[in-house]
Amino acid sequence: MTDLKLLTTEQMAHFAAKGFISFPSVVPDHINQKFLDDIGEVPSENEKGMMSHYSNIMKSSTIPLVPAGTALKDSYPEGTALNELINLSEISGAIESLVGLDCLLDHHFLHITFPQKYWEKSKTPQRSQSIHQDSTIDPRKAFDVQIFYFPHEVTKEMGGTRYIPGSHFRVVSESSISRYQNIKGQEHVICPAGTVMIFHMGLWHGGGLNQSDQLRYLFKIRLCPKRRQLRLWEEGQLKNETESQRPIFWTDGKKQEDHLSSILTKPEPWFEMDSGRLEYLNRIRFWRYISGDDNFDADYWVTRVENEFL
Amino acid sequence: MPNSDTLRQKVLVLYLSSSSLEAGVVAWSLYDGTGEYLHMPGDGEDAPYKTGIEALKDGWRLIQASPLIQHSEGDEFRTGYFKYEFFFEKIISKEHD
Numbered sequence: 001m002t003d004l005k006l007l008t009t010e011q012m013a014h015f016a017a018k019g020f021i022s023f024p025s026v027v028p029d030h031i032n033q034k035f036l037d038d039i040g041e042v043p044s045e046n047e048k049g050m051m052s053h054y055s056n057i058m059k060s061s062t063i064p065l066v067p068a069g070t071a072l073k074d075s076y077p078e079g080t081a082l083n084e085l086i087n088l089s090e091i092s093g094a095i096e097s098l099v100g101l102d103c104l105l106d107h108h109f110l111h112i113t114f115p116q117k118y119w120e121k122s123k124t125p126q127r128s129q130s131i132h133q134d135s136t137i138d139p140r141k142a143f144d145v146q147i148f149y150f151p152h153e154v155t156k157e158m159g160g161t162r163y164i165p166g167s168h169f170r171v172v173s174e175s176s177i178s179r180y181q182n183i184k185g186q187e188h189v190i191c192p193a194g195t196v197m198i199f200h201m202g203l204w205h206g207g208g209l210n211q212s213d214q215l216r217y218l219f220k221i222r223l224c225p226k227r228r229q230l231r232l233w234e235e236g237q238l239k240n241e242t243e244s245q246r247p248i249f250w251t252d253g254k255k256q257e258d259h260l261s262s263i264l265t266k267p268e269p270w271f272e273m274d275s276g277r278l279e280y281l282n283r284i285r286f287w288r289y290i291s292g293d294d295n296f297d298a299d300y301w302v303t304r305v306e307n308e309f310l
Numbered sequence: 311m312p313n314s315d316t317l318r319q320k321v322l323v324l325y326l327s328s329s330s331l332e333a334g335v336v337a338w339s340l341y342d343g344t345g346e347y348l349h350m351p352g353d354g355e356d357a358p359y360k361t362g363i364e365a366l367k368d369g370w371r372l373i374q375a376s377p378l379i380q381h382s383e384g385d386e387f388r389t390g391y392f393k394y395e396f397f398f399e400k401i402i403s404k405e406h407d
Contacts, residue, residue: 127350129351130351162352169389170389171389172390172391178351179339180351181350182357183336184357206351209350270336270337272328272392272393273327274328275393278388281387305387
């Protein structure tokens with residue numbers, strides 16, 4: 001294991017507020033190439049459409065088959081691209097900070113976004129993937145993370161993953177939200193080769209429309225914590241006085257964008273006027289959970305509604 | 311003469327930032343019964359209208375609005391689906407479109 005580059009408090013606050021963290025070009029080219037070689041190829045004469053492509057690629061690929069619940073440290077044999085990927089100091093540091101390096105592998109999967117010609121062979125109109133939350137309804141305080149690894153450059157035409165920053169605390173049922181076609185503030189992955197994003201399990205996302213003539217690959221790894229996620233990151237000196245509050249609403253007019261309370265109470269463009277405030281409460285309660293500080297608050301949002309006398 | 315064989319429905323769904331039709335659009339969807347356009351997830355960065363009122367002014371007819379539902383005890387702070395969903399329609403004659 002290489003040296004861990006743990007997440008900073010600022011990065012953790014960003015993860016709490018937005019539900020993801022990005023590492024552009026973090027994976028060196030030789031690992032990307034090794035991984036692309038591991039995927040393998042389907043001979044063009046065997047191409048009969050998307051489902052047959054998946055079936056053929058699974059038979060020929062050397063991506064490891066890993067039973068659900070395997071320790072991450074035992075999931076990828078030494079010398080494989082995926083072993084090298086998770087041992088990069090930035091990636092192993094982020095894994096330790098979020099779910100602990102003793103986490104378990106839930107599953108991994110090679111997501112392929114197919115260009116037009118594959119849809120034609122499948123006799124289906126080409127479409128982007130609907131927005132969804134992975135797995136199923138999941139109201140836990142503990143959280144899984146999903147590593148999104150983009151082994152090659154993703155151009156705008158390739159329809160990179162669409163995702164909704166700040167949507168991760170919404171408790172919905174998987175594709176029940178597919179009615180929502182476009183959401184203000186939605187982002188589309190456009191990135192250089194070797195980019196890794198780590199999503200909170202609840203982040204809403206969907207594959208885009210691949211208008212290039214190449215297959216687009218995304219390798220996803222879901223990791224589950226094996227213990228309470230408590231103060232795992234590199235706690236730094238982010239400007240925050242957790243024991244005292246700052247003036248709110250009527251202030252000196254100066255912005256304190258790097259203040260922890262500011263990061264946790266920054267709205268997303270899609271926030272409704274009332275329920276957007278509930279997202280602040282979600283973020284504050286998440287921070288209490290990962291910090292173990294049950295009195296933590298940002299701008300009095302939770303303290304106010306807890307001030308009860310029975 | 312338009313009849314049910316030639317009339318088609320276009321559906322616009324706007325998600326607003328509050329229960330007022332004057333509130334800003336935070337999400338939107340379009341379904342085109344004429345078959346002219348295939349709208350799909352992630353296909354637009356700019357909302358077709360800034361508010362619900364703007365859609366009314368452009369001839370969309372409101373056909374459904376989500377009700378305001380009392381928050382059940384113990385679930386007051388949970389967030390989930392968008393709360394302020396408004397369905398609009400336009401009836402299009404395929405003969406004249």
